[in-house]
Amino acid sequence: MQSVLAFAHMFNAATHYQIDYPDLSLILALVRGGTLARAAALLRVDVSTVFRAVRRLEAALGQTLFEKNRAGYLPTSLASNLAQQAERAEQALEAARIGVEQGGEVISGTVRLTCTDSVLQGLLLPALAQFMPGYPALTLELSTSNDFANLSRRDADIALRLTKTPPEHLVGRCLGTVNYQVCASAGFARQHDGHELADLPWIAPDDFLPDHPSVVWRREHLPGVRPSYRCNSMLSVTELVRAGLGVAALPDFLLGDGLQPLGPALAGRDTALWLLTRPDCRALRSVVTLFDELGRHVRLP
Incomplete structure (x- = not known):
């Protein structure tokens, strides 16, 4: 009988308590901070105030919001969902403030x-x-x-x-066409002037982009080349070229800052930039x- 009464009390509390913005701010601060101390700093109150507020809110809701462990306070799924709502409320409040300041729609x-x-x-x-x-x-x-x-x-x-x-x-x-060119750093180009492309150290994307235009072109025109460096991103390929470690076929929008084309754009290997939703x-x-x-x-x- 006692357990039934306890459940009824918890259910009554959870269904009648109206959560408000300060409650959401409290939950969000503890989710972001992970500890009472960091949450208190975010809210600009003392630790004991945060501790008591969390206990009171959990009692009012009749549900656990955080699990305590050695690392700090871990949010339950309920607390995580409420924190997401709190972020939206925070953004809406900021938008309203900016709208007042700017005098228009935001x-x-x-x-x-x-x-x-x-x-x-x-x-x-x-x-x-x-x-x-x-x-x-x-x-x-x-x-x-x-x-x-x-x-x-x-x-x-x-x-x-x-x-x-x-x-x-x-x-x-479609925002336009992107072309690729074999490039090197200015210093590397001077040092290796007159060398054939096939004799130079190559830098290329690894197997994460097997059909990349630069990879397809190199296999077609320089089938005997084995890259000296393989990277998991084109930005990394570009930085290795910039460092003077070798040559690579790069998109034209990454040229500049010391990179020098070694020939015309790769024929038939252009692509397009699409803006999608x-x-x-x-x-x-x-x-x-x-x-x-x-x-x-x-x-x-």
Whole structure:
């Protein structure tokens, strides 16, 4: 009988307590901090205040929010879900403050964008620097990947991809053509002037990109070459070339800063840069805004 009464009390507390913004702020601070001390610092209160507040909130909800271990406080699934809601509330509040300050409508929310590390470095960052300061309430989550699947799995909202054949289930626009050229550092080019390409040390992507245009071209035109260095990203390939360790076929948007083409663009091995999103994302103002800004500011050579 006692256990039934206890359950009834817990259920009554959980169903009648109205969680408010300070509760969400408390949960978010402890999720972010992981310990009472760091959560207290984030909230600008003392540790005992955080400890008592968490105990009171758990009692009011009738559910455990955090599990204590040696590392600190681990959130339960309920606390993790509430922390996500707290972040959205935090962003909405910040957007409202900015709207009051600017006296107009504010684009807010979180947009997830994926691209390769080379596109991030060579094309995306210069574009973001031009327009993102004008959207202080917009949060951008960046991930680097060569896979289209992260859009299909809804892990991202927008993608910048190098391809001639974007998936048909995605929508977007072609931003232009990307060409590849065999390049070396200026010092390496001087030192090896007159040498045949096949006699030079080559730097190439490893098996993560077996059909990369540079790989296909090298196999066709220099079948006897075995790369001296193999990297798991085109940005790493570029940095090894810049360091003077050898030559590589690089996209034209990564040239510059001491890199020197050793010949014309690789014939028949150009590709395209596509700006892509999922059809369902076109209803999200934050995604549409970022998509349009990228379309205007991402510039190919």
